[in-house]
Amino acid sequence: MASSITILSTLLLLLFTITPSQSTSIQEILPQFGLPPGIIPDSVTNYTFNPEDGELQVELREQPCYVQLDDYLLSYDKRVSGFLKLGSITKLTGLRMKRYLFWVDVDEIKVDLPPHNLIYFQVGFVNRKLDVQLFQSLHSCSSSKRLFNKLLHQFNVMPQLIMD
DSSP states (O other), X not given: OHHHHHHHHHHHHHHHSBOTTSSOOHHHHGGGGTOOGGGSOSOEEEEEEETTTTEEEXXXXXXXXXXXXXXXXXXXXXXXXXXXXXXXXXXXXEEEEEETTEEEEOOEEEEOXXXXXXXXXXXXXXXXXXXXXXXXXXOOOBOHHHHHHHHHHHHHHHHHHHHO
């Protein structure tokens, strides 16, 4: 009897673990938890999500994967993981944020419930507030070379702006 319950619970766990072989994308799951779809880039190759404990693992196609958002640069590892809960992803690994010259690990992403216009990136004991609209659409990864060329182009344009 006990082994029947164990087998049944294992089958139920496998049934309710969501993988990309199903038609649901991670960007469709995030809004169900109050999070914007754009916090994960569009280069997802695989993901697993266990609704029982909220464990989430996302595999990305590109590494490094950089996403530029206003004054912040986000760096995603090939694997990003954490625990998805209503309004947050906690115990986050695989995501860093750069502001000015400093890279910091992002430990948690959360939004206000009910939703407002801010999303919080927790880095240690500090929260970085960003406009949630930055994450409503999906972002593509940039490699370090493409990002460097983009920044170089911005610096080349700046002297023209100053002279005008």
